[in-house]
Amino acid sequence: MPAPPLVVEGLTKQFGPLRAVDDLSFSVRPGAVTGFLGPNGAGKTTTLRMILGLTSPTAGHSLVGDRPYVEHDRPGRVVGAALEASSFHPGRTGLAHLEVYAPQVGVSRARCREVLEQVGMEHAAKVRVGKYSLGMRQRLGLATALLADPPVIVLDEPTNGLDPEGIVWMRGLLRRFAEEGRTVLVSSHLLREVQASVDDVVVIAQGRLRHASPLAELRSRAQPATYVESPRLDAVAALAAERGWRTATDATGLQVEGATAAEVGGAAYGAGIELHQLVTRDADIEAIFFELTRPEEER
Ligand SMILES: Nc1ncnc2c1ncn2[C@@H]1O[C@H](COP(=O)(O)OP(=O)(O)OP(=O)(O)O)[C@@H](O)[C@H]1O
Numbered sequence: 001m002p003a004p005p006l007v008v009e010g011l012t013k014q015f016g017p018l019r020a021v022d023d024l025s026f027s028v029r030p031g032a033v034t035g036f037l038g039p040n041g042a043g044k045t046t047t048l049r050m051i052l053g054l055t056s057p058t059a060g061h062s063l064v065g066d067r068p069y070v071e072h073d074r075p076g077r078v079v080g081a082a083l084e085a086s087s088f089h090p091g092r093t094g095l096a097h098l099e100v101y102a103p104q105v106g107v108s109r110a111r112c113r114e115v116l117e118q119v120g121m122e123h124a125a126k127v128r129v130g131k132y133s134l135g136m137r138q139r140l141g142l143a144t145a146l147l148a149d150p151p152v153i154v155l156d157e158p159t160n161g162l163d164p165e166g167i168v169w170m171r172g173l174l175r176r177f178a179e180e181g182r183t184v185l186v187s188s189h190l191l192r193e194v195q196a197s198v199d200d201v202v203v204i205a206q207g208r209l210r211h212a213s214p215l216a217e218l219r220s221r222a223q224p225a226t227y228v229e230s231p232r233l234d235a236v237a238a239l240a241a242e243r244g245w246r247t248a249t250d251a252t253g254l255q256v257e258g259a260t261a262a263e264v265g266g267a268a269y270g271a272g273i274e275l276h277q278l279v280t281r282d283a284d285i286e287a288i289f290f291e292l293t294r295p296e297e298e299r
Pocket of ligand 1 (some may be wrong): 015018020038039040042044045046047122189262
């Protein structure tokens, strides 16, 4: 059976005078990883809590497939979620934590060991959670989410506390979930950290939707940039200025903004300028993200 999509419609949460989530609508498709992005305090966790029936919305609703999360017969088998890495009983071992949770989602004790292995934590099965690092707690949270092998996976800032190797591992895992056809929603306040693993992006700020699209569409808005090395850097800079491309020099070369490698190479060839390096630089997607999430008053 295909995994159900997640749909959020007009979701709103008012905490006293603060509208933490404001008329938010978006959907998350199966077979892809969706990055749920926004700066600290944007309302991501509150939204995820509403999707999971942990916080009741002031207005609007969210659906997992054809009904709200809480109206599924066994919601924990449909959606696996890891919200806060710190909410484990510190005196319990990792394995004991999973064994307490297992009956709620109807899985065996053997499955607990299996998921611990899947998240690379078999060595810490008998260690008390109080002794776990933040990264280990993240992995245990993920193991909990995966217990019932759910078709929908929701993770709140899953790379927090992971070392670089852990981040690469997490990326691979998210990719695999998507390839298996699951619906995967992952929050982060850093686009940089998730851009290698997400297919779609939903960007919020101040509780409001600012952008939703495939990542590629957001990328295509970024200005191209090209790095050049040449024995005649001054001539390249002059050529760039003629064409209206901005440049920045560093110790070894020149960064040309707003031009592709083909454009810079073509122009240099035309002017008879020898080039030793001509490299496309990653589009500055982070700059677009900052622009999208700037406070309303500053826009
Ligand atoms: N229970 C609550 N009572 C009052 N205000 C709250 C409550 N929970 C969250 N908030 C406020 O709502 C806003 C959104 O918080 P939320 O945790 O959803 O943001 P976030 O995008 O997840 O941020 P972070 O990345 O920092 O976790 C913040 O201003 C926060 O202080």
